[in-house]
Amino acid sequence: MKEAKPSFYLKHILPILKKNRVVHFVGFGNRLAFDPIPFQLQRLRCRCNFHALKFVPKIQETGALLLQRMHKDAFRSGPLDPHLVGPYANVKGKPDHTTKTSRYLALHLRFEIDMVAHSLCEFGGGKEEKEELEAYRNVHFPALSLLKNTSKLPSAEYLRSEGQCPLTPEEAVLMLAALGFRRKTHIYLAGAQIYGGESRLAALTSLYPNLVTKEKLLSPSEIEPFANFSSQVLKWFSYTQFGFLELRKNVVFTCPINGLITVCSVAFC
Template sequence: MEPYNCASSWTPCSHTRDWGPSEGSNGFIVVTANGGVNQQRVAVCNAVAIARLLNATLVLPKFMYSSVWRDASQFGDIYQEEHFINYLKPDIQIVKELPKELQSLDLEAIGSLVMDVDIVKEAKPSFYLKYILPILHLNRVIHFVGFGNRLASDPVPRQLQKLRCRCNFHALRFVPKIQEAGALLIRRMRQNDEGLGHLDHYLVGPFAQSKKKGQKVHEAKRSRYLALHLRFEIDMVAHSLCEYGGGEEERRELESYLEVHFPALAEQKKTKKLPSPTELRSEGLCPLMPEETVLMLAGLGFNRRTHIYLAGAHIYGGKSRLAALTTLFPNLVTKENLLSSTEIEPFANFSSQLAALDFILCTAADVFAMTDSGSQFSSLIAGYRIYYGGGKMPTIRPNKRRLADIFVKNNTIEWKVFETRVRKAVRQNKRVFSRPTGRSVYRYPRCQECMCYTD
């Protein structure tokens, strides 16, 4: 838990504005964002900032269909379009589609189709002013395809940085369908009590559970739960180049997956000397296995009575790999356990909408534990909990290198000593600090652009 006095000194203030609305007169920006819902969320807010920078009108963002995610959801299937447009109206102009005279243009032929390969990763605002604005002036339209991590965290003008925060924390609101299901999941995780969590209102809006008239609800007695993002899907496992105790069969399976989905890395593995699995693990570069996650949580004091919500896609190894978790934590559930087949059916073929439900449940949790601090999903949740949590929403972000040292070098160790070392490894990541230069405002919103600090 972060020191409350320090953490609570930071309060949200990116909703305040000290500029007038942009006319958007330089042309139109179209964005087709790739990746999963979390990558798309970042791309949308970066596009909002670019639209303001270039005095352009933003066309409501589109989401690219991915063979990995297999989800045809568009912006309006996940976020409330009218709220997004109206909330950002004092900042930028947003329209739902291009004017008819621009719809028939061959954007590639006229040089207005801009792919990720055309933009340096983490591009500075000066790049857009120098290379993109002239195209906008010439053709009146620009189409960014992909737009993954194509705007730097720094240096960015203060007001643009603030606009990114305003977009992420205020303008993006889930559609009622997702809010209602999210509220139902929260209620069931809290065992149907009437307590209202710190972030419920921001996440599920009018569906937030509130006390009945005349009924007193004591927050201390509200049923609590821990949300766990166990980043142990096959793509993460294969890409890590680590070993997980499955022997030759596991090695062949992961190498086959690598060949198909990460061919460049597979070729590197054959032609270059890369760190060994043992070296990677000792450096804390391997995803925490479910077995290691169990030890970490137990070392932090969580026990069989703890209610745990497990987020994420299919865990590599399936139920057998999760056995260690479910044995020690029998109250571990997923959205698939909590919702009936009828309730989950509307989301069945929409992985991004299912991920939005995970976002709600993890963000609303009394404690959120991640096993991979580099995950976009975990980063966005951690930032949201900082922004709205008032210093009362702890996030467990383990130092994997220190944990690896504990797990690897201590084959026999007394439990009390183990507990002390695990807690120290986690506690060392619980300092309250403002956003480091070059780091994302979505993950680290404690900065003058997003939050206000009072002594």
């Protein structure tokens, strides 16, 4: 879908839009700059992405609360962007001017099972891992499974040698340490359930003990309204709230792959 030229949308999508007045793209995501899109359409898409679209009030409220708690000890904490969090932009309470600036690292590993399965890479889990990821692809990426079974795709070894595999949490630790982030660095870990669970995060939490997630910052009652919308809200919420609210103020930001969905996104806020 994202590689489609404007003629495809005019021929196939426009009639649906005229008939129903709305079109829902399932799983549609794309970076801002894509070659087949003319400049005038690119401008329109930018306007839609950054001006017309807004988070619903409940996500604005919860996102603002999350960010306020991350910055609760920072004397630089001030109003958040009202365009992004609406009426919840003002930080509650008075900041403590006697404390040092509370800076933190916003880290999105993007090592959930969907990314892991779609990558066609291997991550040291042996036969059990291969069977689990293949079963996931059969359900969630049937076209990819069909292509894998009927075509000669690059091997897992080749993909890794070319740097086309998602960074594992262990590899992310090495990258952060190499970039100079010290043990005392405070880290906010965004995203959904890491593939492999807590054991896969052992290296990260061992080297960086000051690591928190949305589950640690928000109470069960504050997260509960999103419980039935995990794929639409919780996973997207963690990344976008920090992507759009915090990464825009970053000191360090790295995207190892192109596109909206990154393998590992880092911001020092």
